[in-house]
Amino acid sequence: MLEKMYKILSINPGSTSTKIAVYENENELFRGSVEHDVAELSRYKTMVDQFEMRMDAVMSRLVAAKYPIGELAAVAGRGGKLPPLKQGAYRVNKAMVDFLTYRPIDDHASNLGALVAYEIASSLGIPAYIYDAVVVDELEEVARLSGIPEITRRASCHVLNMRAVAIKTAKKFNKNLRDMNVVVTHMGGGITGTVISGGRMIDVLTDEEGPYSPERVGRVPCRQLVDLCFSGKHDRASATRRMRGNGGLVAYLGTNKALEVEEKIKNGDKYAELIYYGMAYQVAKAIGELATVVKGKVDVIVLTGAIAHSRMMTDWIVDRVGFIAPVEIIPGENELEALALGTLRVLRGEEQAHEFTEPE
Numbered sequence: 001m002l003e004k005m006y007k008i009l010s011i012n013p014g015s016t017s018t019k020i021a022v023y024e025n026e027n028e029l030f031r032g033s034v035e036h037d038v039a040e041l042s043r044y045k046t047m048v049d050q051f052e053m054r055m056d057a058v059m060s061r062l063v064a065a066k067y068p069i070g071e072l073a074a075v076a077g078r079g080g081k082l083p084p085l086k087q088g089a090y091r092v093n094k095a096m097v098d099f100l101t102y103r104p105i106d107d108h109a110s111n112l113g114a115l116v117a118y119e120i121a122s123s124l125g126i127p128a129y130i131y132d133a134v135v136v137d138e139l140e141e142v143a144r145l146s147g148i149p150e151i152t153r154r155a156s157c158h159v160l161n162m163r164a165v166a167i168k169t170a171k172k173f174n175k176n177l178r179d180m181n182v183v184v185t186h187m188g189g190g191i192t193g194t195v196i197s198g199g200r201m202i203d204v205l206t207d208e209e210g211p212y213s214p215e216r217v218g219r220v221p222c223r224q225l226v227d228l229c230f231s232g233k234h235d236r237a238s239a240t241r242r243m244r245g246n247g248g249l250v251a252y253l254g255t256n257k258a259l260e261v262e263e264k265i266k267n268g269d270k271y272a273e274l275i276y277y278g279m280a281y282q283v284a285k286a287i288g289e290l291a292t293v294v295k296g297k298v299d300v301i302v303l304t305g306a307i308a309h310s311r312m313m314t315d316w317i318v319d320r321v322g323f324i325a326p327v328e329i330i331p332g333e334n335e336l337e338a339l340a341l342g343t344l345r346v347l348r349g350e351e352q353a354h355e356f357t358e359p360e
């Protein structure tokens with residue numbers, strides 16, 4: 001029998017770019033990216049305010065590529081800051097659009113994924129999905145404790161890419177992910193980590209609890225943070241920007257580009273080397289911390305994200321965590337592919353999409 005062919009548009013809105021791709025079943029037909037000017041972005045108060053601009057970016061890229069969008073079977077967007085979700089697919093519905101538009105948990109570029117996907121899909125009369133949203137939350141009860149009852153730990157990480165590379169690694173080991181313990185760290189503009197056991201992400205280190213990264217602070221000593229917030233130098237918005245956007249490498253070195261930092265190091269900048277090495281040191285410590293969740297019985301550690309391209313960074317990390325388990329390096333982010341393949345499984349009936357409802 002002839003294989004049924006599905007064309008799927010994947011949309012991944014990032015903080016400074018919108019990436020798209022079209023897949024026909026497992027094969028990528030087209031990929032494009034629109035870089036957004038930082039000055040232009042600064043005109044918008046919230047991510048959701050960027051909706052029209054991001055829609056234009058996606059549509060003009062498709063038009064420029066002369067892509068016949070009428071052939072699409074579904075549109076998939078990166079899932080954003082919704083209430084805690086299950087892993088896998090959710091069909092984008094009005095309740096989700098309403099939540100992301102008016103009361104997202106945080107202001108994050110991923111919030112635009114479902115909104116743009118829904119707009120395009122609705123105009124074509126086809127379904128829109130999100131897959132492995134950043135808020136997939138499968139934490140064990142003990143992992144939710146923070147130290148004060150008013151603050152409950154919640155999951156928020158690079159779920160889409162981290163689960164995709166974990167599945168890929170399990171395949172390489174001829175195993176099912178459900179039968180493995182895998183610690184994964186994604187290193188991009190933000191750095192997050194998770195430990196996957198029994199197929200579930202039973203604990204995570206969010207970008208507010210783990211290593212500092214190119215533009216975020218990660219975990220900081222909390223009393224000094226309280227002092228900084230009440231120093232009179234910051235209001236809520238500027239303190240948040242200091243933590244997210246102006247933290248990490250940006251705060252120490254004035255750039256969020258790891259490649260620029262490596263250039264400085266190669267030119268003999270010892271301070272840049274200390275700061276960059278500090279990031280590797282903190283990533284290694286985070287991996288060690290996550291390894292304790294499965295009592296050290298880690299089958300494999302996976303390093304992924306754009307910075308996993310860096311031999312300097314991965315060598316430093318492997319040197320510190322190699323005693324825990326073998327380390328697989330899968331550089332880059334596979335988010336467009338992971339969105340398309342997840343959606344394909346839904347269209348083929350291999351997976352069921354969940355229905356989003358807002359919790360009471």
Ligand SMILES: Nc1ncnc2c1ncn2[C@@H]1O[C@H](COP(=O)(O)OP(=O)(O)O)[C@@H](O)[C@H]1O
Binds near residue numbers: 014188190214256
């Ligand atoms: N080949 C590379 N080696 C080292 N760092 C890289 C490489 N490519 C990109 N990076 C760095 O990765 C970081 C984030 O990249 P990006 O792809 O924008 O990720 P994200 O979408 O997660 O923010 C930047 O600091 C960038 O300089």
Ligand SMILES: CCCC(=O)OP(=O)(O)O
Binds near residue numbers: 159189207
């Ligand atoms: C919200 C967790 C995932 C994350 O930080 O994504 P970005 O690095 O793309 O902002």
